[in-house]
Amino acid sequence: MMAFSMTSPADVIKDLSQRAKRRRIDAGITQRELAARAGVSYGSLRLFEETGKISLEALAKIAFVLEAEAEFEQLFPPRPPKTIEDVIDRPARQRVRRK
Template sequence: MFAFSMTSPAEVISDLSEKMKRRRIDAGLTQRDLAAKAGVSYGSLRLFEETGKISLEALVKIAFVLEAEAEFGHLFPPRPPKTIDDVVGRPVRQRVRKK
């Protein structure tokens, strides 16, 4: 599971790109190898490792090649209930209305 305790989005992005790079190297893949296997451009992969910028689709494709796709299931877990009313008798919200 992801254990981000960073202080800014930039730190989360940097940490994520570093972890992906480490996993790529541990798998014995060059940037070109991983890009080809994932079906993303070499430039996109390189840019991600250098700056953290990448599309979500490309990131997911890379995660599948590196066998890290299950981690995406942990990104947005439901918040734990705070009161008994949150647990009992309250329908699940489908959207938020403007006030």
């Protein structure tokens, strides 16, 4: 059975920034140290931890330093097949056309 989450995108972003902050603190790394190791500006890191706003590239860099890069593989997994046609070996679609 699937669990449905009643959170908004803003809630997801805020939770993500708080988990990253907690992971940084648990690792004993200051904001300045993390920013330097990740190659992102100190201001960007502070803004991320306070508001959740950050570029995807900077987030990925921070994740590598915090040893959380593997979690990115869990984003957007392929959908399980629904029909036999989904299982048949054929080329993957590259785009969607309107009907």
